[in-house]
């Protein structure tokens with residue numbers, strides 16, 4: 670958690686509200702979120718800068734900032750990854766903080782963009798362009814599945830030469846950007862493909878169906894403002910409205926056929942699937 674749909678929901682909310690605003694101050698309550706960057710460097714690269722726009726790459730939010738000295742070229746990028754329990758909240762003004770508050774950016778209209786993180790696995794840093802190129806997770810990031818040009822052919826290319834079961838491969842950000850445990854389970858269910866299927870045994874038609882399912886599931890979840898989970902809220906603290914069909918429903922009846930959904934561990938991650946709809950015959 671949060672995965673592509675949740676981060677995209679945050680991106681869209683921020684894109685509507687913060688470009689053009691200047692950052693007037695930063696408050697650092699927990700420097701763990703800076704992941705080794707010093708507070709003074711973070712401050713120097715953010716305070717006085719203007720938010721240019723709000724981008725997303727996989728599960729990263731990337732927010733270019735322009736300093737007064739170089740108004741037309743980003744001088745730094747606010748790089749945010751929420752990992753398991755990070756949250757971004759946009760407050761209308763100063764408001765009480767809780768003990769999970771890590772970093773606040775104060776905007777010139779008085780609003781505050783807050784980074785909260787219960788587990789402090791997430792990150793918020795201000796990186797230069799060369800530093801961003803050195804972030805392995807970004808450098809190795811695969812294609813964006815909601816990009817109009819992405820489909821079965823692109824997925825097949827990413828999977829070429831990859832061995833092992835398909836489910837853990839879908840979690841590999843170099844195969845497809847932004848898919849995590851929820852949407853891997855949901856996509857495989859929608860495509861009718863067993864999570865243990867060895868990737869090289871998938872036919873071209875199955876890869877095509879899987880790519881279509883990934884796009885459909887992610888699109889529905891973005892439309893629903895992200896998934897319903899205690900681990901995710903939007904900028905204003907509201908839960909998502911997308912309800913997974915199989916994820917975290919082990920033992921419950923399949924919505925399509927009524928069979929009990931099964932839960933296994935695969936690649937170290939809990940995996941839920943329907944033993945009837947996702948036939949194991951080709952394993």
Ligand SMILES: [Zn+2]
Pocket residue numbers: 923924925926927928943944945946947
């Ligand atoms: Zn079923």
